[in-house]
Amino acid sequence: MSHADLITLPRLLSRLPRLLVDLPGIVKGLHIGNRSRGAYPVSLASCIETAARDNPNGAALIQDDEQLSYAELERWTNQLAHYLRAHGLRQGDSVALMFENRFELLAGVIACAKLGAVSALLNSSQRGRVLAHSIKLAEPRMVLVGEELFAAFGEVADELALPAEACHYFADRPTWRDPGEAPAGWNNPAAELHDYPVNAPLLERAVRADDPCFFIYTSGTTGLPKAVVFNHGRFMKGYGAFGFAAVRLDRTDRMYVSLPFYHGTAMVVCWGSVLAGQAALIMVRKFSASRFWDEVQRHQATAFGYVGELCRYLLDQPQRPTDADNPIRVMVGNGLRPSIWQTFKQRFAVERVVELYASSEGNIGFTNLLNLDNTVGFSPYPYAIVRYDQEREAPLRENGHLQRVAKGEVGLLLGKITEKTPFHGYTDARDTERCILRDVFEPGDAWFNTGDLMRDMGFRHAQFVDRLGDTFRWKGENVSTTQVEAVLDAVAQISETVVYGVEIANTNGRAGMACIRLACAPQDFDFHALLAHLRQELPAYAVPLFLRLSAQLETTGTFKHKKAPLKEQAYDLDRCHDPLYAWLPGSDCYVPLTRELQAAIAAGTYRY
Missing domain, CATH: 2.30.38.10 (Luciferase; Domain 3)
Known part of the structure; x- marks a missing residue:
């Protein structure tokens, strides 16, 4: 870390004029968060209702050529809520939602919130045993399934044994105006909504801050997900803190979000910020680095949501003369590495980076209110x-x-x-x-x-x-994978990196190994220069002993690298089919790992 990154009083005072301008919004946001707890009557649905009342004709949702106003979204979700209640959904029940990023996912969340029901936000990439486990955790009264994930549900349907009346299908099209056909034995809500009231449903008891709003799934230590209980009060904290205090959008703004909405960054931080400003959410089905800036221009987005690896993918794209000529003025998200922070801001001319720290299950958070570099910001x-x-x-x-x-x-x-x-x-x-x-x-x-x-x-x-779990110990020292990744990422011809620790027989701790994606052919890459650079920039114990060259690094839906399979395969040539390289003691270059070298390392021929 650079000493210049530390927060000093002069650095804080330099931001005081901007802070004074933003202070009313900050106070309002913190006030919303502080009161949204316990039995206080508040709901995610109230954010939609407020926007529909105050900005009825404003664009609420945009995807490709489709657009819905806040008034249209309110009517649609009211009808869906009445439909779900007519089919047996009650306050406190849970509903499993299986959609990719599309309007129907958010409509389901809003409709459930209006009834005081809980949305289980299932990861759209889950299949088989993991998917069945996630659905069972929610104990759903019913399931809403998009056509795009119908086959995935079919793989686990017998294990779940939900009755036919609990299964509701949404065709992969704009179902609010074209319901499509449902498979035999499935309900088709979109075909029936016109029969239901357009006003908000009345409840026996108002939804409260401590009532659960949705389940968000996070990694479990057993390899199976855990369901985090996310209540309405926590959503309102995000709505207040990011919407009014940090991001500060207004009705002229449009936020481009290509992150999956089954995670909190998109669902709470990005959408909450949009709702607070009564702005428009540009909902992107799937992230594409090559199309990102063209779509930003097409929709005239003024903000976007990110995770750190998304920014890395954008930097990897070939530079264009128009990179800085875009309408973006603010980006909000988490995981932007200090090693690329300034480069990204300058190349794409982004004025404000609202970096944050939070977790789906966590009880605290940090937000970069003051637009300082290389920090997750301040926590109240x-x-x-x-x-x-x-x-x-x-x-x-x-x-x-x-x-x-x-x-x-x-x-x-x-x-x-x-x-x-x-x-x-x-x-x-x-x-x-x-x-x-x-x-x-x-x-x-x-x-x-x-x-x-x-x-x-x-x-x-x-x-x-x-x-x-990303920090390992080698030679009696702690090795930060983030630190090593930052050094590797700065090397020319290296496009992407993930670092982890692997065991070597008859040694203590774990040795460093890096899986890298090259921007050139291996024969054109200088492995001798790489090792020299790493030895210059890193302590000796932190220099990776093994390299793995991969054409594609596997990531989660939020672009986090999947390290578990890499750790398991380590440098075993029987399990890993990518090219492997090793730094042998006393040498000055990484060399291709052969079976003979692997056997010698295992036998202790080389003393690490």
Whole structure:
């Protein structure tokens, strides 16, 4: 980390004029978040209703050539809510939603919210056992399935054994004006909605802040997902904090979102910001780096949502003279690496980067309100960054208590569990309890363990460093995969990198291995120069001992690299069919890994 990244008083004071201009919005956003808890009557649906009342003719949703106004969206979702209630959905029930990014997904979320029902936001890439597990976690009363995922549902239908009356089908078309046909035995809601009222359904009890709004799925330690309970109050916190305090859109704005809406960045941060500004959401079915800027121009988007790897893919595209000539003025998301932060802003002339830190299950968050570089920003919530023992894989305790790190140091981020910052956890109580640390600073206190390493930047600002699982120990030292990836990413002819630790027989800890995607043929790449560069830029213990060349790095729906398969295959030539290279002790170049070399390494011929 550059010392210049630390937050100093002069840096803060330089942002004071802008802060004073934005202060009313910040105060309003924090007020919305602070009151949206407990039994306070508030709902995601109220955001739609407010926008439909105040900006009825404004564009609410845009996709390709389709567009819906806020008034049209309100009428459609009211009718869908009445339909679902007529088919047995009650307040507190859950509904499994299986759609790719399309209007029907958001319509389902809104309709459920209007009834006080819970939407299970299923990952559209899940199949088989994982999909069945995710649906079962939600215990749904019914399932809404888009044509695009009909086959995926069919693979697990027998295991789920949902009755026919619980299964509702939406053709892959604009169903609000063209319902299409449903398969035999399936309900077709779009064909019946015209029979239902256009006014909002009345409830016996108003939806409250602590009522669950949707389930968002996150990775589980067993390899199966966990369902995070996301309540209406948390959605309203995002609506307030990002919509009014940080992103600050208005009715003239359009936000381009190509992230999947089964995750919180798109569903809460991006959509919440759009609703707060009563702006337009440009909903993109699937991300395309080659089409991204053309579509931004076509729709005249003024903002977009991102995750860090999305920005890397955009930088990898060939430069064009028009790169800086675009209508974008603000981007919001998470994971923009310091190594590409300035390059991205300058190439694409982005004025503001609203970097954030949050997790689907977490009880705290950070937001870059002041548009500072290389930071996830400021948190108004009670948190602590504490010393962490990598070898014991546990926070350090002295005299029974944890110890806070000093400014500039790295530690484990904890969020204090309070009435204003509750931890709602998962559908499984055991998973919930495993994430709580107790008696941290005083007897009886409770803190959410984020599992993330953060650097204290000073003045309640932080910088994301690593997931705990992404930091490994080698030669008695902690190796940050993020640090190594940043150095590799800066090398010419390397387009993409993921770093992880692998075991070598008869050694302690894990050695570094990097899976890289080259922008040239391997025979045209200088492996000797690469090693020299890495040895110059990194401590000796952090230099990867193994390289894997891959034509395509597998990612999740939110562009996070899938490290588990890479770690499992390691440098085993029987399991890995990509070209492998090794740095042998005493040499000055990576060399192709052969079966003979692999056997020699396993036999301890080479002393690492």
